[in-house]
Amino acid sequence: MKTTKIHSALFGVAVGDALGVPVEFKSREYFKNNPVISMQEFGTHHQPKGTWSDDSSLTFCLADSLCKGYDINDIANNFVLWRQEQLWTPHGRVFDIGIATNFAIHSIESGTKPLLAGGTSERDNGNGSLMRILPLLFYVKDFNITKRFDTVKEVSSITHAHIRSVIACFIYIEYALFLSEGKNKEEAFERMKEKVTDFLTNNPICSQAEIDKFHRVLENQVGDYEIVKLAELKEKEISSSGYVLSSLEASLWCLLNSNTYEETVLKAVNLGGDTDTTAAIAGGLAGLLYGYENIPQEWINVLARKDDITKLCDKMSEKYEIHN
Template sequence: MPTALETQIRAALLGLAVGDALGVPVEFQSRAARRLDPVVHMRAYGTHNQPAGTWSDDASLTFCLAESIARGYDLADLSRRFINWYEYGYWTPHGSVFDVGVATAAAIRRLQTGVSPTKSGGAGDYDNGNGSLMRILPLVFISKHLPIAERFAKTCEVSSVTHAHIRSVLTCFIYLELARHLLLGSSKEEAYQKMQQDINEFCVTTGVASEAEIRRFHRILETPYEGYNIRPLTSYSREEVDSGGYVIHTLEAAFWCLLRHDTFVETVLAAVNLGDDTDTTGAVVGGLAGIYYSEAAIPAEWLAVLARRPDIEDLAARVATQLHE
Protein backbone atom coordinates (compact mmCIF):
# COMPACT_ATOMS: atom_id res chain seq x y z
CA MET A 1 0.00 0.00 0.00
CA PRO A 2 1.58 3.34 -1.06
CA THR A 3 2.21 5.88 1.69
CA ALA A 4 0.52 9.27 1.55
CA LEU A 5 3.81 10.79 0.41
CA GLU A 6 4.26 8.24 -2.37
CA THR A 7 0.70 8.88 -3.50
CA GLN A 8 1.40 12.61 -3.76
CA ILE A 9 4.67 12.09 -5.64
CA ARG A 10 3.04 9.65 -8.07
CA ALA A 11 0.22 12.09 -8.76
CA ALA A 12 2.67 14.93 -9.37
CA LEU A 13 4.95 12.96 -11.71
CA LEU A 14 2.15 11.24 -13.62
CA GLY A 15 0.15 14.46 -13.88
CA LEU A 16 3.15 16.31 -15.25
CA ALA A 17 3.99 13.56 -17.74
CA VAL A 18 0.39 13.33 -18.95
CA GLY A 19 0.15 17.10 -19.45
CA ASP A 20 3.45 17.02 -21.34
CA ALA A 21 2.36 14.09 -23.53
CA LEU A 22 -0.95 15.75 -24.41
CA GLY A 23 0.97 18.75 -25.68
CA VAL A 24 3.78 17.03 -27.59
CA PRO A 25 1.84 16.29 -30.81
CA VAL A 26 0.67 19.91 -31.17
CA GLU A 27 3.70 21.81 -29.86
CA PHE A 28 4.33 25.10 -31.71
CA GLN A 29 0.91 25.04 -33.32
CA SER A 30 -1.15 28.20 -32.92
CA ARG A 31 -4.07 28.95 -30.67
CA ALA A 32 -6.17 29.48 -33.78
CA ALA A 33 -5.37 25.91 -34.84
CA ARG A 34 -6.51 24.64 -31.44
CA ARG A 35 -9.79 26.54 -31.72
CA LEU A 36 -10.49 24.72 -34.97
CA ASP A 37 -9.18 21.36 -33.76
CA PRO A 38 -9.04 21.22 -29.96
CA VAL A 39 -7.13 18.46 -28.21
CA VAL A 40 -9.58 16.28 -26.28
CA HIS A 41 -7.64 13.02 -25.95
CA MET A 42 -4.10 11.62 -26.16
CA ARG A 43 -2.95 12.03 -29.76
CA ALA A 44 -0.16 10.38 -31.72
CA TYR A 45 2.52 11.73 -34.08
CA GLY A 46 2.02 15.40 -35.05
CA THR A 47 4.83 17.90 -34.43
CA HIS A 48 7.51 15.45 -33.28
CA ASN A 49 6.19 12.30 -34.97
CA GLN A 50 5.98 10.38 -31.69
CA PRO A 51 3.53 7.68 -30.54
CA ALA A 52 0.65 8.59 -28.26
CA GLY A 53 1.66 9.02 -24.63
CA THR A 54 5.15 10.29 -25.43
CA TRP A 55 6.47 12.98 -23.11
CA SER A 56 9.30 15.38 -23.90
CA ASP A 57 12.31 17.03 -22.30
CA ASP A 58 10.02 18.61 -19.70
CA ALA A 59 9.26 15.26 -18.07
CA SER A 60 12.69 13.78 -18.83
CA LEU A 61 14.50 16.48 -16.87
CA THR A 62 11.86 16.34 -14.13
CA PHE A 63 12.60 12.64 -13.76
CA CYS A 64 16.34 13.37 -13.68
CA LEU A 65 15.75 15.65 -10.69
CA ALA A 66 13.52 13.04 -9.04
CA GLU A 67 16.21 10.41 -9.57
CA SER A 68 18.77 12.66 -7.93
CA ILE A 69 16.43 13.16 -4.97
CA ALA A 70 15.83 9.40 -4.76
CA ARG A 71 19.56 8.84 -4.30
CA GLY A 72 20.16 11.81 -2.02
CA TYR A 73 19.94 15.26 -3.56
CA ASP A 74 23.25 16.48 -5.00
CA LEU A 75 23.83 19.12 -7.69
CA ALA A 76 26.80 17.31 -9.21
CA ASP A 77 24.72 14.15 -9.50
CA LEU A 78 21.87 16.12 -11.08
CA SER A 79 24.26 17.63 -13.60
CA ARG A 80 25.58 14.19 -14.60
CA ARG A 81 22.02 13.02 -15.16
CA PHE A 82 21.30 16.01 -17.39
CA ILE A 83 24.40 15.22 -19.46
CA ASN A 84 23.43 11.55 -19.64
CA TRP A 85 19.98 12.53 -20.89
CA TYR A 86 21.35 14.93 -23.50
CA GLU A 87 24.06 12.61 -24.81
CA TYR A 88 22.66 9.11 -24.31
CA GLY A 89 18.87 9.38 -24.01
CA TYR A 90 18.72 8.64 -20.27
CA TRP A 91 15.16 9.01 -18.94
CA THR A 92 13.71 9.56 -22.39
CA PRO A 93 10.42 7.87 -23.35
CA HIS A 94 11.85 5.86 -26.26
CA GLY A 95 15.64 6.04 -25.98
CA SER A 96 16.47 9.31 -27.75
CA VAL A 97 16.10 13.06 -27.25
CA PHE A 98 13.76 14.72 -29.74
CA ASP A 99 13.29 18.12 -28.11
CA VAL A 100 15.62 20.38 -26.14
CA GLY A 101 15.60 24.09 -25.36
CA VAL A 102 18.42 26.32 -26.57
CA ALA A 103 19.35 27.59 -23.08
CA THR A 104 19.20 24.11 -21.56
CA ALA A 105 21.41 22.65 -24.30
CA ALA A 106 23.94 25.47 -23.87
CA ALA A 107 24.04 24.95 -20.09
CA ILE A 108 24.55 21.20 -20.45
CA ARG A 109 27.40 21.79 -22.89
CA ARG A 110 29.01 24.03 -20.26
CA LEU A 111 28.62 21.27 -17.69
CA GLN A 112 30.35 18.89 -20.10
CA THR A 113 33.38 21.19 -20.22
CA GLY A 114 33.66 21.12 -16.43
CA VAL A 115 31.81 24.30 -15.51
CA SER A 116 30.31 24.06 -12.01
CA PRO A 117 26.53 23.49 -11.88
CA THR A 118 26.30 26.70 -9.84
CA LYS A 119 27.78 28.61 -12.80
CA SER A 120 26.44 26.72 -15.81
CA GLY A 121 23.06 28.39 -16.29
CA GLY A 122 22.58 31.50 -18.40
CA ALA A 123 22.08 34.64 -16.32
CA GLY A 124 21.28 37.27 -18.94
CA ASP A 125 18.00 39.04 -19.56
CA TYR A 126 17.37 36.83 -22.57
CA ASP A 127 17.98 33.62 -20.58
CA ASN A 128 14.44 33.48 -19.26
CA GLY A 129 12.79 30.70 -21.17
CA ASN A 130 10.76 28.13 -19.23
CA GLY A 131 13.41 25.41 -19.17
CA SER A 132 13.97 25.34 -15.41
CA LEU A 133 10.33 25.90 -14.48
CA MET A 134 9.24 22.84 -16.45
CA ARG A 135 11.46 20.45 -14.41
CA ILE A 136 11.53 21.96 -10.91
CA LEU A 137 8.45 20.36 -9.31
CA PRO A 138 10.09 17.39 -7.49
CA LEU A 139 12.10 19.86 -5.43
CA VAL A 140 8.97 20.69 -3.41
CA PHE A 141 9.07 17.26 -1.79
CA ILE A 142 12.42 17.93 -0.13
CA SER A 143 11.94 21.63 0.57
CA LYS A 144 8.35 21.89 1.80
CA HIS A 145 9.24 21.75 5.52
CA LEU A 146 12.31 23.98 5.30
CA PRO A 147 12.27 27.66 6.31
CA ILE A 148 11.39 29.94 3.41
CA ALA A 149 14.95 31.27 3.00
CA GLU A 150 16.23 27.70 2.62
CA ARG A 151 13.43 26.87 0.19
CA PHE A 152 14.49 29.82 -1.93
CA ALA A 153 18.17 28.85 -1.77
CA LYS A 154 17.38 25.31 -2.95
CA THR A 155 15.21 26.69 -5.77
CA CYS A 156 18.02 29.01 -6.83
CA GLU A 157 20.47 26.10 -6.92
CA VAL A 158 18.32 23.81 -9.04
CA SER A 159 17.06 26.48 -11.45
CA SER A 160 20.53 27.90 -11.95
CA VAL A 161 21.95 24.71 -13.40
CA THR A 162 20.31 25.87 -16.64
CA HIS A 163 18.58 29.20 -15.86
CA ALA A 164 20.30 31.48 -13.35
CA HIS A 165 18.57 34.83 -13.90
CA ILE A 166 16.59 36.01 -10.86
CA ARG A 167 13.43 36.13 -13.01
CA SER A 168 13.62 32.43 -13.75
CA VAL A 169 14.55 31.61 -10.16
CA LEU A 170 11.67 33.68 -8.78
CA THR A 171 9.22 32.11 -11.23
CA CYS A 172 10.29 28.64 -10.08
CA PHE A 173 10.01 29.74 -6.46
CA ILE A 174 6.48 31.07 -6.90
CA TYR A 175 5.48 27.82 -8.60
CA LEU A 176 6.95 25.68 -5.83
CA GLU A 177 5.36 27.79 -3.12
CA LEU A 178 1.92 27.23 -4.63
CA ALA A 179 2.66 23.50 -4.98
CA ARG A 180 3.78 23.45 -1.34
CA HIS A 181 0.49 24.84 -0.08
CA LEU A 182 -1.43 22.35 -2.23
CA LEU A 183 0.61 19.52 -0.71
CA LEU A 184 -0.12 20.84 2.77
CA GLY A 185 -3.86 20.58 2.11
CA SER A 186 -5.03 24.04 1.06
CA SER A 187 -7.65 24.51 -1.62
CA LYS A 188 -6.23 25.90 -4.85
CA GLU A 189 -7.70 29.34 -4.08
CA GLU A 190 -6.28 29.33 -0.54
CA ALA A 191 -2.94 28.04 -1.80
CA TYR A 192 -2.77 30.86 -4.33
CA GLN A 193 -3.52 33.51 -1.70
CA LYS A 194 -1.00 32.05 0.76
CA MET A 195 1.63 31.92 -1.99
CA GLN A 196 1.02 35.59 -2.81
CA GLN A 197 1.35 36.58 0.83
CA ASP A 198 4.50 34.52 1.39
CA ILE A 199 6.24 35.68 -1.79
CA ASN A 200 5.39 39.35 -1.38
CA GLU A 201 6.58 39.34 2.22
CA PHE A 202 9.75 37.43 1.34
CA CYS A 203 10.62 39.82 -1.50
CA VAL A 204 10.06 42.89 0.68
CA THR A 205 12.00 41.63 3.70
CA THR A 206 14.95 40.14 1.81
CA GLY A 207 15.30 42.40 -1.23
CA VAL A 208 16.04 39.28 -3.23
CA ALA A 209 14.83 40.91 -6.43
CA SER A 210 14.63 44.49 -7.63
CA GLU A 211 11.32 46.32 -7.66
CA ALA A 212 11.44 46.30 -11.45
CA GLU A 213 11.76 42.51 -11.49
CA ILE A 214 8.96 42.02 -8.97
CA ARG A 215 6.68 44.22 -11.08
CA ARG A 216 7.03 41.72 -13.92
CA PHE A 217 4.96 39.35 -11.76
CA HIS A 218 2.10 41.81 -11.19
CA ARG A 219 -0.54 39.53 -12.69
CA ILE A 220 0.41 36.71 -10.34
CA LEU A 221 1.40 38.53 -7.17
CA GLU A 222 -1.13 41.37 -7.51
CA THR A 223 1.46 43.70 -6.01
CA PRO A 224 0.16 47.28 -6.17
CA TYR A 225 2.29 50.07 -7.54
CA GLU A 226 1.68 53.52 -8.95
CA GLY A 227 -0.03 53.54 -12.32
CA TYR A 228 -1.16 49.92 -12.23
CA ASN A 229 -4.68 48.78 -11.40
CA ILE A 230 -4.71 45.30 -9.93
CA ARG A 231 -6.79 42.66 -11.67
CA PRO A 232 -7.01 39.09 -10.41
CA LEU A 233 -5.42 36.59 -12.79
CA THR A 234 -8.75 34.80 -13.09
CA SER A 235 -10.31 37.95 -14.57
CA TYR A 236 -8.11 37.77 -17.65
CA SER A 237 -9.69 36.39 -20.81
CA ARG A 238 -8.15 33.52 -22.75
CA GLU A 239 -6.92 36.03 -25.32
CA GLU A 240 -5.03 37.93 -22.62
CA VAL A 241 -3.04 34.85 -21.54
CA ASP A 242 0.18 34.18 -23.43
CA SER A 243 1.33 30.57 -23.82
CA GLY A 244 4.75 30.94 -25.43
CA GLY A 245 8.12 29.95 -24.02
CA TYR A 246 8.82 32.99 -21.83
CA VAL A 247 9.00 31.77 -18.24
CA ILE A 248 6.57 34.27 -16.69
CA HIS A 249 4.02 33.67 -19.44
CA THR A 250 4.19 29.92 -18.85
CA LEU A 251 3.58 30.39 -15.14
CA GLU A 252 0.69 32.79 -15.75
CA ALA A 253 -0.90 30.38 -18.22
CA ALA A 254 -0.51 27.41 -15.86
CA PHE A 255 -1.97 29.28 -12.88
CA TRP A 256 -4.80 30.67 -15.02
CA CYS A 257 -5.75 27.16 -16.15
CA LEU A 258 -5.58 25.79 -12.59
CA LEU A 259 -7.70 28.54 -11.10
CA ARG A 260 -10.27 28.75 -13.89
CA HIS A 261 -11.08 25.04 -14.18
CA ASP A 262 -12.35 22.43 -11.75
CA THR A 263 -11.10 19.00 -12.85
CA PHE A 264 -7.76 17.53 -13.87
CA VAL A 265 -9.03 16.92 -17.40
CA GLU A 266 -10.42 20.43 -17.91
CA THR A 267 -7.27 21.99 -16.50
CA VAL A 268 -4.69 20.22 -18.65
CA LEU A 269 -6.78 20.38 -21.82
CA ALA A 270 -7.25 24.12 -21.29
CA ALA A 271 -3.47 24.46 -21.07
CA VAL A 272 -2.74 22.46 -24.20
CA ASN A 273 -5.46 24.24 -26.16
CA LEU A 274 -3.86 27.62 -25.49
CA GLY A 275 -1.45 26.57 -28.25
CA ASP A 276 2.24 27.42 -28.83
CA ASP A 277 4.42 25.85 -26.08
CA THR A 278 1.78 23.24 -25.40
CA ASP A 279 3.89 20.51 -23.84
CA THR A 280 5.46 22.81 -21.26
CA THR A 281 2.26 24.59 -20.28
CA GLY A 282 0.62 21.17 -20.01
CA ALA A 283 3.47 19.78 -17.93
CA VAL A 284 3.70 22.74 -15.55
CA VAL A 285 -0.01 22.76 -14.75
CA GLY A 286 -0.31 18.97 -15.03
CA GLY A 287 1.98 18.50 -12.04
CA LEU A 288 -0.04 20.91 -9.92
CA ALA A 289 -3.34 19.41 -11.05
CA GLY A 290 -2.03 15.93 -10.27
CA ILE A 291 -1.21 17.01 -6.72
CA TYR A 292 -4.52 18.79 -6.26
CA TYR A 293 -6.96 16.35 -7.87
CA SER A 294 -4.97 13.12 -7.26
CA GLU A 295 -3.95 10.32 -9.58
CA ALA A 296 -7.52 8.99 -9.56
CA ALA A 297 -8.61 12.08 -11.51
CA ILE A 298 -6.28 11.30 -14.44
CA PRO A 299 -8.21 9.38 -17.12
CA ALA A 300 -7.29 5.71 -17.21
CA GLU A 301 -7.08 5.77 -20.99
CA TRP A 302 -4.41 8.49 -20.83
CA LEU A 303 -2.38 6.60 -18.25
CA ALA A 304 -2.73 3.38 -20.25
CA VAL A 305 -0.69 4.80 -23.16
CA LEU A 306 1.73 6.91 -21.12
CA ALA A 307 5.31 5.97 -21.99
CA ARG A 308 7.23 4.18 -19.21
CA ARG A 309 4.41 4.48 -16.71
CA PRO A 310 5.74 1.60 -14.54
CA ASP A 311 9.15 3.29 -14.43
CA ILE A 312 7.57 6.59 -13.35
CA GLU A 313 5.63 4.84 -10.61
CA ASP A 314 8.78 3.04 -9.45
CA LEU A 315 10.63 6.36 -9.39
CA ALA A 316 7.90 7.89 -7.21
CA ALA A 317 8.20 4.97 -4.79
CA ARG A 318 11.98 5.35 -4.59
CA VAL A 319 11.73 9.10 -3.92
CA ALA A 320 9.21 8.43 -1.16
CA THR A 321 11.47 5.77 0.38
CA GLN A 322 14.42 8.16 0.38
CA LEU A 323 12.38 10.89 2.05
CA HIS A 324 10.56 8.42 4.37
CA GLU A 325 8.25 10.88 6.09
Protein backbone atom coordinates in the same frame (compact mmCIF):
# COMPACT_ATOMS: atom_id res chain seq x y z
CA MET B 1 -1.43 0.41 -6.27
CA LYS B 2 -0.63 2.64 -3.31
CA THR B 3 0.04 6.17 -4.52
CA THR B 4 1.35 9.32 -2.86
CA LYS B 5 1.54 13.00 -3.69
CA ILE B 6 4.74 12.19 -5.57
CA HIS B 7 2.82 9.91 -7.96
CA SER B 8 0.20 12.63 -8.34
CA ALA B 9 2.79 15.31 -9.14
CA LEU B 10 5.07 13.36 -11.48
CA PHE B 11 2.31 11.65 -13.43
CA GLY B 12 0.54 15.02 -13.50
CA VAL B 13 3.54 16.53 -15.26
CA ALA B 14 4.07 13.64 -17.70
CA VAL B 15 0.46 13.25 -18.79
CA GLY B 16 0.10 16.98 -19.44
CA ASP B 17 3.37 16.93 -21.34
CA ALA B 18 2.33 13.96 -23.49
CA LEU B 19 -0.98 15.62 -24.37
CA GLY B 20 0.89 18.65 -25.68
CA VAL B 21 3.74 16.98 -27.59
CA PRO B 22 1.84 16.16 -30.80
CA VAL B 23 0.55 19.72 -31.21
CA GLU B 24 3.48 21.81 -30.00
CA PHE B 25 3.77 25.16 -31.83
CA LYS B 26 0.19 25.04 -33.19
CA SER B 27 -1.57 28.38 -32.93
CA ARG B 28 -4.48 29.16 -30.63
CA GLU B 29 -6.60 29.76 -33.68
CA TYR B 30 -5.86 26.21 -34.88
CA PHE B 31 -7.32 24.77 -31.68
CA LYS B 32 -10.56 26.73 -32.05
CA ASN B 33 -11.44 24.34 -34.87
CA ASN B 34 -9.32 21.36 -33.79
CA PRO B 35 -9.41 21.22 -29.98
CA VAL B 36 -7.38 18.53 -28.25
CA ILE B 37 -9.71 16.33 -26.20
CA SER B 38 -7.56 13.22 -25.71
CA MET B 39 -4.13 11.72 -26.33
CA GLN B 40 -2.94 12.03 -29.93
CA GLU B 41 0.00 10.52 -31.81
CA PHE B 42 2.62 11.63 -34.34
CA GLY B 43 2.03 15.32 -35.13
CA THR B 44 4.78 17.90 -34.48
CA HIS B 45 7.52 15.51 -33.34
CA HIS B 46 6.17 12.36 -35.03
CA GLN B 47 6.08 10.41 -31.76
CA PRO B 48 3.77 7.57 -30.63
CA LYS B 49 0.79 8.30 -28.42
CA GLY B 50 1.76 8.91 -24.78
CA THR B 51 5.24 10.25 -25.55
CA TRP B 52 6.53 12.91 -23.18
CA SER B 53 9.26 15.44 -23.95
CA ASP B 54 12.32 17.00 -22.30
CA ASP B 55 9.97 18.57 -19.73
CA SER B 56 9.27 15.19 -18.15
CA SER B 57 12.72 13.76 -18.92
CA LEU B 58 14.44 16.46 -16.87
CA THR B 59 11.75 16.23 -14.19
CA PHE B 60 12.50 12.52 -13.85
CA CYS B 61 16.26 13.17 -13.91
CA LEU B 62 15.83 15.53 -10.95
CA ALA B 63 13.55 13.10 -9.09
CA ASP B 64 15.96 10.22 -9.75
CA SER B 65 18.85 12.19 -8.26
CA LEU B 66 16.81 13.28 -5.23
CA CYS B 67 16.16 9.62 -4.42
CA LYS B 68 19.82 9.52 -3.34
CA GLY B 69 19.64 12.82 -1.46
CA TYR B 70 20.42 16.37 -2.53
CA ASP B 71 23.59 16.81 -4.58
CA ILE B 72 23.67 19.59 -7.16
CA ASN B 73 26.52 17.89 -9.04
CA ASP B 74 24.57 14.64 -9.29
CA ILE B 75 21.48 16.47 -10.56
CA ALA B 76 23.57 18.19 -13.22
CA ASN B 77 25.23 14.90 -14.12
CA ASN B 78 21.81 13.34 -14.70
CA PHE B 79 21.01 16.17 -17.11
CA VAL B 80 24.27 15.44 -18.95
CA LEU B 81 23.46 11.72 -19.05
CA TRP B 82 20.04 12.53 -20.46
CA ARG B 83 21.56 14.41 -23.40
CA GLN B 84 24.58 12.15 -23.89
CA GLU B 85 23.21 8.70 -23.05
CA GLN B 86 19.41 9.15 -23.28
CA LEU B 87 18.79 8.73 -19.53
CA TRP B 88 15.06 9.12 -18.87
CA THR B 89 14.03 9.49 -22.48
CA PRO B 90 10.66 7.99 -23.46
CA HIS B 91 11.99 5.91 -26.37
CA GLY B 92 15.78 6.04 -26.11
CA ARG B 93 16.25 9.28 -28.04
CA VAL B 94 16.30 12.99 -27.18
CA PHE B 95 13.96 14.63 -29.69
CA ASP B 96 13.45 18.04 -28.07
CA ILE B 97 15.77 20.32 -26.08
CA GLY B 98 15.61 24.01 -25.23
CA ILE B 99 18.38 26.32 -26.41
CA ALA B 100 19.34 27.56 -22.93
CA THR B 101 19.23 24.05 -21.47
CA ASN B 102 21.35 22.68 -24.30
CA PHE B 103 23.90 25.45 -23.85
CA ALA B 104 24.08 24.94 -20.06
CA ILE B 105 24.53 21.17 -20.35
CA HIS B 106 27.27 21.69 -22.92
CA SER B 107 28.99 24.09 -20.48
CA ILE B 108 28.82 21.46 -17.73
CA GLU B 109 30.30 18.88 -20.10
CA SER B 110 33.13 21.35 -20.76
CA GLY B 111 33.93 21.66 -17.06
CA THR B 112 31.76 24.54 -15.86
CA LYS B 113 30.44 24.06 -12.33
CA PRO B 114 26.66 23.43 -12.32
CA LEU B 115 25.83 26.57 -10.34
CA LEU B 116 27.63 28.67 -12.95
CA ALA B 117 26.26 26.92 -16.03
CA GLY B 118 22.86 28.57 -16.40
CA GLY B 119 22.36 31.74 -18.39
CA THR B 120 22.20 35.00 -16.42
CA SER B 121 21.03 37.55 -18.99
CA GLU B 122 17.47 38.77 -19.35
CA ARG B 123 17.24 36.83 -22.59
CA ASP B 124 17.89 33.60 -20.69
CA ASN B 125 14.37 33.38 -19.29
CA GLY B 126 12.80 30.51 -21.13
CA ASN B 127 10.70 28.03 -19.16
CA GLY B 128 13.38 25.30 -19.04
CA SER B 129 13.91 25.28 -15.27
CA LEU B 130 10.27 25.89 -14.34
CA MET B 131 9.13 22.86 -16.32
CA ARG B 132 11.31 20.45 -14.32
CA ILE B 133 11.38 21.94 -10.80
CA LEU B 134 8.39 20.20 -9.17
CA PRO B 135 10.16 17.14 -7.65
CA LEU B 136 12.21 19.54 -5.53
CA LEU B 137 9.03 20.25 -3.52
CA PHE B 138 9.37 16.98 -1.69
CA TYR B 139 12.92 17.72 -0.60
CA VAL B 140 12.34 21.33 0.53
CA LYS B 141 8.82 21.03 1.98
CA ASP B 142 9.97 21.11 5.61
CA PHE B 143 12.59 23.86 5.17
CA ASN B 144 12.06 27.46 6.20
CA ILE B 145 11.23 29.78 3.35
CA THR B 146 14.75 31.19 3.03
CA LYS B 147 16.28 27.74 2.65
CA ARG B 148 13.53 26.78 0.19
CA PHE B 149 14.35 29.81 -1.94
CA ASP B 150 18.09 29.17 -1.81
CA THR B 151 17.62 25.52 -2.84
CA VAL B 152 15.23 26.41 -5.66
CA LYS B 153 17.75 29.03 -6.84
CA GLU B 154 20.50 26.41 -7.01
CA VAL B 155 18.45 23.87 -8.96
CA SER B 156 17.07 26.46 -11.38
CA SER B 157 20.54 27.91 -11.93
CA ILE B 158 21.91 24.70 -13.44
CA THR B 159 20.23 25.82 -16.66
CA HIS B 160 18.50 29.14 -15.87
CA ALA B 161 20.24 31.45 -13.40
CA HIS B 162 18.53 34.79 -14.07
CA ILE B 163 16.58 35.94 -11.02
CA ARG B 164 13.32 36.01 -13.01
CA SER B 165 13.51 32.30 -13.73
CA VAL B 166 14.45 31.64 -10.11
CA ILE B 167 11.48 33.63 -8.77
CA ALA B 168 9.12 31.87 -11.18
CA CYS B 169 10.32 28.49 -9.89
CA PHE B 170 10.06 29.72 -6.30
CA ILE B 171 6.46 30.91 -6.76
CA TYR B 172 5.57 27.58 -8.36
CA ILE B 173 7.09 25.56 -5.51
CA GLU B 174 5.43 27.75 -2.86
CA TYR B 175 2.03 27.29 -4.51
CA ALA B 176 2.65 23.55 -4.88
CA LEU B 177 3.55 23.39 -1.20
CA PHE B 178 0.18 24.78 -0.12
CA LEU B 179 -1.63 22.49 -2.54
CA SER B 180 0.27 19.49 -1.18
CA GLU B 181 -0.92 20.43 2.31
CA GLY B 182 -4.51 19.95 1.17
CA LYS B 183 -5.57 23.56 0.69
CA ASN B 184 -7.96 24.30 -2.16
CA LYS B 185 -6.63 26.13 -5.20
CA GLU B 186 -7.97 29.55 -4.15
CA GLU B 187 -6.74 29.41 -0.55
CA ALA B 188 -3.37 28.03 -1.67
CA PHE B 189 -3.08 30.87 -4.18
CA GLU B 190 -3.85 33.52 -1.58
CA ARG B 191 -1.36 32.02 0.90
CA MET B 192 1.31 31.79 -1.79
CA LYS B 193 0.88 35.43 -2.80
CA GLU B 194 1.13 36.57 0.81
CA LYS B 195 4.21 34.49 1.64
CA VAL B 196 6.10 35.21 -1.57
CA THR B 197 5.39 38.95 -1.54
CA ASP B 198 6.49 39.25 2.06
CA PHE B 199 9.67 37.27 1.38
CA LEU B 200 10.65 39.14 -1.79
CA THR B 201 10.00 42.61 -0.33
CA ASN B 202 11.86 41.92 2.92
CA ASN B 203 14.94 40.22 1.52
CA PRO B 204 17.62 41.82 -0.72
CA ILE B 205 17.12 39.29 -3.51
CA CYS B 206 16.15 41.45 -6.46
CA SER B 207 14.99 44.90 -7.46
CA GLN B 208 11.43 46.12 -7.08
CA ALA B 209 11.31 46.37 -10.85
CA GLU B 210 11.94 42.64 -11.06
CA ILE B 211 9.28 41.89 -8.45
CA ASP B 212 6.88 44.07 -10.45
CA LYS B 213 7.30 41.73 -13.42
CA PHE B 214 5.22 39.26 -11.40
CA HIS B 215 2.39 41.68 -10.60
CA ARG B 216 -0.23 39.57 -12.43
CA VAL B 217 0.75 36.46 -10.46
CA LEU B 218 1.23 38.13 -7.07
CA GLU B 219 -1.62 40.55 -7.80
CA ASN B 220 0.43 43.49 -6.55
CA GLN B 221 -0.06 47.18 -7.28
CA VAL B 222 2.27 48.57 -9.94
CA GLY B 223 2.29 52.34 -10.17
CA ASP B 224 -1.18 53.80 -10.64
CA TYR B 225 -2.56 50.75 -12.42
CA GLU B 226 -5.36 48.72 -10.90
CA ILE B 227 -4.49 45.38 -9.38
CA VAL B 228 -5.01 42.60 -11.91
CA LYS B 229 -6.71 39.39 -10.79
CA LEU B 230 -5.02 36.60 -12.71
CA ALA B 231 -7.99 34.22 -12.69
CA GLU B 232 -10.26 36.93 -14.09
CA LEU B 233 -8.15 37.65 -17.15
CA LYS B 234 -9.61 36.68 -20.50
CA GLU B 235 -7.92 33.97 -22.55
CA LYS B 236 -6.68 36.53 -25.07
CA GLU B 237 -4.75 38.22 -22.25
CA ILE B 238 -2.84 35.00 -21.46
CA SER B 239 0.31 34.21 -23.43
CA SER B 240 1.38 30.59 -23.91
CA SER B 241 4.88 31.21 -25.28
CA GLY B 242 8.09 29.68 -23.94
CA TYR B 243 8.90 32.77 -21.82
CA VAL B 244 9.07 31.71 -18.18
CA LEU B 245 6.70 34.37 -16.87
CA SER B 246 4.13 33.59 -19.57
CA SER B 247 4.34 29.88 -18.77
CA LEU B 248 3.87 30.53 -15.06
CA GLU B 249 0.89 32.82 -15.64
CA ALA B 250 -0.71 30.48 -18.17
CA SER B 251 -0.39 27.38 -15.98
CA LEU B 252 -1.79 29.14 -12.92
CA TRP B 253 -4.62 30.65 -15.00
CA CYS B 254 -5.56 27.21 -16.32
CA LEU B 255 -5.60 25.70 -12.84
CA LEU B 256 -7.62 28.55 -11.32
CA ASN B 257 -10.19 28.40 -14.13
CA SER B 258 -10.74 24.63 -14.13
CA ASN B 259 -12.35 22.10 -11.82
CA THR B 260 -10.65 18.80 -12.74
CA TYR B 261 -7.23 17.55 -13.77
CA GLU B 262 -8.56 16.80 -17.25
CA GLU B 263 -10.02 20.28 -17.73
CA THR B 264 -6.82 21.94 -16.50
CA VAL B 265 -4.41 20.21 -18.88
CA LEU B 266 -6.72 20.37 -21.89
CA LYS B 267 -7.19 24.09 -21.30
CA ALA B 268 -3.39 24.43 -21.19
CA VAL B 269 -2.82 22.50 -24.42
CA ASN B 270 -5.55 24.36 -26.27
CA LEU B 271 -3.90 27.70 -25.52
CA GLY B 272 -1.47 26.73 -28.27
CA GLY B 273 2.19 27.66 -28.56
CA ASP B 274 4.41 25.83 -26.08
CA THR B 275 1.66 23.28 -25.51
CA ASP B 276 3.65 20.49 -23.88
CA THR B 277 5.38 22.72 -21.35
CA THR B 278 2.33 24.75 -20.36
CA ALA B 279 0.40 21.51 -19.83
CA ALA B 280 3.28 19.88 -17.95
CA ILE B 281 3.61 22.83 -15.57
CA ALA B 282 -0.16 23.08 -15.05
CA GLY B 283 -0.46 19.30 -14.90
CA GLY B 284 1.95 18.98 -12.01
CA LEU B 285 -0.12 21.37 -9.92
CA ALA B 286 -3.38 19.77 -11.01
CA GLY B 287 -2.01 16.36 -10.08
CA LEU B 288 -1.26 17.62 -6.58
CA LEU B 289 -4.67 19.27 -6.30
CA TYR B 290 -6.87 16.45 -7.60
CA GLY B 291 -4.73 13.39 -6.92
CA TYR B 292 -3.37 10.55 -9.03
CA GLU B 293 -6.70 8.74 -8.95
CA ASN B 294 -8.34 11.66 -10.78
CA ILE B 295 -5.92 11.66 -13.70
CA PRO B 296 -7.80 9.82 -16.50
CA GLN B 297 -6.64 6.21 -16.40
CA GLU B 298 -6.73 5.88 -20.19
CA TRP B 299 -4.13 8.65 -20.40
CA ILE B 300 -1.90 6.99 -17.82
CA ASN B 301 -2.22 3.62 -19.57
CA VAL B 302 -0.71 4.88 -22.83
CA LEU B 303 2.08 6.86 -21.18
CA ALA B 304 5.57 5.86 -22.34
CA ARG B 305 7.51 3.95 -19.66
CA LYS B 306 4.55 4.04 -17.29
CA ASP B 307 5.97 1.24 -15.14
CA ASP B 308 9.38 2.93 -14.88
CA ILE B 309 7.72 6.19 -13.81
CA THR B 310 5.74 4.27 -11.19
CA LYS B 311 8.93 2.69 -9.84
CA LEU B 312 10.60 6.08 -9.69
CA CYS B 313 7.62 7.51 -7.78
CA ASP B 314 7.65 4.52 -5.42
CA LYS B 315 11.36 4.99 -4.76
CA MET B 316 11.06 8.72 -4.15
CA SER B 317 7.99 8.18 -1.95
CA GLU B 318 9.92 5.70 0.16
CA LYS B 319 12.49 8.42 0.90
CA TYR B 320 10.36 11.54 1.17
CA GLU B 321 6.78 10.50 1.96
CA ILE B 322 6.90 7.39 4.13
CA HIS B 323 10.04 8.15 6.10
CA ASN B 324 9.30 11.86 6.65
